[in-house]
Amino acid sequence: MVLVTVLILLAGIGVAGLLLSGRSIADLRATVASVVAGSDVPTANSESGSTRRDSRPSSLPDATPQPSSTSVVPSAVTATVGTGPSPWGVALVESAGRALVANADNGTVSIIDTGSGQLVTTSPVGVKPTATASVPGTTDVMVTDAVGGTVMTVDGNTGSVRSTTTVGAGPYGVSVDPSGQRTWVSNFDDGTVTAIDNVTDAVVGTIPVGSRPYGIAVDPDSGRVFVALAGENRVAVIDPVSTAVTGSFPVGAAPWGVAVSNGTAYVTGHDDGTLTLADTATLATRATASVGPGPVGVAVDARANRVYVTQHDGSGVVVLDGSSGAVTATLPTGPKPHGVAVDADRGQVAVTVFGSSSLMLLPTP
Template sequence: MTKLTRKFSKLFLGATIRVATLALFLAVFGAATAHAQTQAYVTNGYDNSVTVIDTSTNTVTATIPVGSGPAGIAVTPNGARAYVANFGGTDVSVIDTASNTVITTVPLAATPLGVAVTPNGAFAYVADGDVFGGEVSVIDTSTNTVVATIPVGANPRGIAITPNGARAYVVNGVDNTVSVIDTATGTVIATVPVGNSPQDVTVSPDGAFAYVTNPFDNTLSVIDTATNTVTATPSVGSFPIDIDITPNGASGYVSIAGSNAVAVLATASNTVVTTIPVGSNPYGVAVTPDGASVYVVNNSDATVSVISTATNTVTATIPTGLVGSGPFYIAFAVRTQGPTDEDQCKNGGWQTFTNPKFKNQGECVSFVNHMKHSQ
């Protein structure tokens, strides 16, 4: 067993994350939007690669060599670039998704864990550090250089950015806190206490709440982003790792590593409404941009489960041998906010949306009506 494999295994076996310094994460406008909506990107921590899945056929279309021990991954809104945090080293691999090759590697000062891209695609925020401290490195995606570093808590892990790009929420695993960054000033404006050894975070599509997984408490911390206070702490199951929210904001899907399942959270009541069996040791979770499916990475058996959000059942499984060894996290292109009112579709307004993209005003209006009726 390699040194890197031992580092990852301690986390999977539930050893003390505080001492082991282990954590993993789980998200430029332009062309290729349709491409971005159908491609899922999976980091494979044990064989230093990223697997590309075509979600229209649930087939693997490429395997891309990256840096050492890839963990967190985020894709730009247009799907043109994927940013991979290499946990086994101190750098970020930048993938050109058109050619499925690494076009550059961005060096960092410490081990990177989580990564998120701003909704406008201009910056990638990377959580890097250890048990003694940490920071967020801000990468300018036009030059792929670090343009700022922001001190946060110890052992930063998951990171998420609000839909308007104004705030970044960073999980600090050793401090049991979440740092709130004002992206305009590059400063921490609040520190929010959460549960035991928090792992990951996502923000609701309307930006109103941030959801944090607390594996050692078997809970979520629900943060009101207006006040940056925890307003609910629902129990979700044994060892929750990752969470993603449907585009309409109605449901959250939480990987429950301790029971090989995904919990479905009704966000209106912050209660678990059902639990869906998946593969062994589920970690990364990502909802497709259209909200129809949820992709779940099962680390121990190296499979990916596909869940229908309409029925909350597994409709497909990408089997062992197609994705890489030790898969951790999965990402689609960063969601940008679609229309919320039919008036936004009128007078050519439908042409301004890129994720989702519409062929005509009618499609735009149908999207608005679907979103309203789904809530």
């Protein structure tokens, strides 16, 4: 029926135009075939991988490639990848398209391809690997062993351990400065922070900071180190040159996670369900946001000015405006999301989930 209708229309109004323009009857046949085929276009079903019929119009690319002055960044995938039990921290090795997940309950790390959403390998590392931090300009990831009292330099492609440095008791937090030259480790059980020279793997300082230091982050602008003190409901600030505590400020109850970007420190209050936004220059509180039950992990997309917070006692990642602290979305993850990292170029959020022993790769909203 479609073919008859098309032929009638073309015979009535189109043939003369085709002949006047010098086009042949073969062109007419090709046009008819194209119209008929386009009425029921087969497309790929991205959820099942099968082929289905879709009556929605589609925009077909030009057959001639167009030059581009920008590099092509792979689009984000939505995937859930099995890891080991209690997947704690996650670090992104963006240059290699890899995510490294520390599996606290079986002493391994999982390496995942963030482009395909596939597990690459699982490797043994220490007793209880917990916190992770990528080393800029390399494919290395720093991984703490909370039971062994060490921090390991792990290859983000293979999971192999390059070196191991002894730090304090209960290292649950780690951060690397933007130069990639120094690593800072928070030692929960002895109230200190360890500074490590990444060239020599030597400890260059041990700084007393207060009760139960947990999350730790380096300010990319000033180089100062922000340490969440879970036992004091405060954040201590360390000068990177003198390696001394130069200030502190109050935050929510039982602060676990901290991230610093664009002149703001973002601190999760696990016991009161808050996120504190503090000015890094004045250390004054800018805003306090309610983010749901048991927030732990926090990551910032500096380019989009978005903040991502995991609800470890809930089942989602809360997305907030980085300036106002207003909640803009919640990404469902399943029970007990813990660590979080953001790849701004790919437009992808990586979240470790205790409840399903997995890493979730989600597109940024």
